[in-house]
Amino acid sequence: MTVKTRGIVLGQIPMRDQDKKLIILTQDMGLIEAIARKVNGARSSLSAAAEVLAYSDFCLYAGKSGYIVNTADLLENFYNLRMDLEKISLASYLCELTRFILPDRDNGGACLKLLLNSLWLLEHGKRSPALIKAVYELRLLSISGFAPDLSGCLGCGAEEELTFYPIDGSLFCEHCRGVMPPDRPQMKLPQPVFYAMRHICEAPDEKLFSFKLTPDSEKALGFVTEYFTLCQTGGKFKALDFYKTMLA
Known part of the structure; x- marks a missing residue:
C-alpha cells in the first residue's frame, strides 16, 4: 500500500x-x-x-x-541554518526534544506547524534564538498534554508574587505557597514572565510569537521553560548541552 x-x-x-x-x-x-x-x-x-x-x-x-x-x-531544507553553528545546534535540540515527545496522529500536525514556524523565524532572524527556544519548549509541552496551570495561584487565583513549581506545573502566591513542601523545586515567577507563559500556552498559532520582553525577562522565561521541560520529560538532551556550550 x-x-x-x-x-x-x-x-x-x-x-x-x-x-x-x-x-x-x-x-x-x-x-x-x-x-x-x-x-x-x-x-x-x-x-x-x-x-x-x-x-x-x-x-x-x-x-x-x-x-x-x-x-x-x-x-x-533550511539551508541557511546550517551556516550558523549556534542556530543549527538549537535546531538540533528542537528536533531532539520533539522526537522525545513522540507526537501522534492527533497532535503531529500542530507539532509540525510549530517546528516549521520556529525554524523559519530562527533561520531569518525574526526572533532571538533564546526566545524561540523558550516558546518552542513550552508550546510543545502544552500541545502534548503537559501544559502548566497558569490560571493563577492554585489556592486563591492571585496573579502577583507567584512561585512556580515545575514538577507540578502549578503556581502559588506568597500567602498560599505554604501548602507546598519547602524543598519542592520552585522558582519565583515575575509577572511579565507569567503573562508570557500564559500567552505561549493559549495564543492562536498566528499570534504565538507576537509579544516582547525585556532582555532580563526573556532570560528568566528561558530559565523557567527549560527547567520545566527537563522536569516534565525527565530527559537529558545532548543537543541542548551542545547548544549551551555555544553560548558559554
Missing part, C-alpha cells in the same frame, strides 16, 4: 547497503520511521530529502516491516 504525507526529517540512522532509517514528523501520521534505500549513493534521488531538517512531500510504501520511502519532493 502506498501512503502520501508531508513531513520533516528529525533524525537519521545509518544502516547497511547505504540505507538510512529516517525519523519523520508528519502532518497527519505523527512521528514515523521510514527506510530510504541507497540514499548515500552518488545518484540517489532521495539524498537531499533524507537530510535532517529536510521538509518534503513523501510517497511511502507501507509494508509489513514498516515504511519505505519511494519518492520525496523537497520543499525546504
Whole structure:
C-alpha cells in the first residue's frame, strides 16, 4: 500500500547497503520511521530529502516491516541554518526534544506547524534564538498534554508574587505557597514572565510569537521553560548541552 504525507526529517540512522532509517514528523501520521534505500549513493534521488531538517512531500510504501520511502519532493531544507553553528545546534535540540515527545496522529500536525514556524523565524532572524527556544519548549509541552496551570495561584487565583513549581506545573502566591513542601523545586515567577507563559500556552498559532520582553525577562522565561521541560520529560538532551556550550 502506498501512503502520501508531508513531513520533516528529525533524525537519521545509518544502516547497511547505504540505507538510512529516517525519523519523520508528519502532518497527519505523527512521528514515523521510514527506510530510504541507497540514499548515500552518488545518484540517489532521495539524498537531499533524507537530510535532517529536510521538509518534503513523501510517497511511502507501507509494508509489513514498516515504511519505505519511494519518492520525496523537497520543499525546504533550511539551508541557511546550517551556516550558523549556534542556530543549527538549537535546531538540533528542537528536533531532539520533539522526537522525545513522540507526537501522534492527533497532535503531529500542530507539532509540525510549530517546528516549521520556529525554524523559519530562527533561520531569518525574526526572533532571538533564546526566545524561540523558550516558546518552542513550552508550546510543545502544552500541545502534548503537559501544559502548566497558569490560571493563577492554585489556592486563591492571585496573579502577583507567584512561585512556580515545575514538577507540578502549578503556581502559588506568597500567602498560599505554604501548602507546598519547602524543598519542592520552585522558582519565583515575575509577572511579565507569567503573562508570557500564559500567552505561549493559549495564543492562536498566528499570534504565538507576537509579544516582547525585556532582555532580563526573556532570560528568566528561558530559565523557567527549560527547567520545566527537563522536569516534565525527565530527559537529558545532548543537543541542548551542545547548544549551551555555544553560548558559554
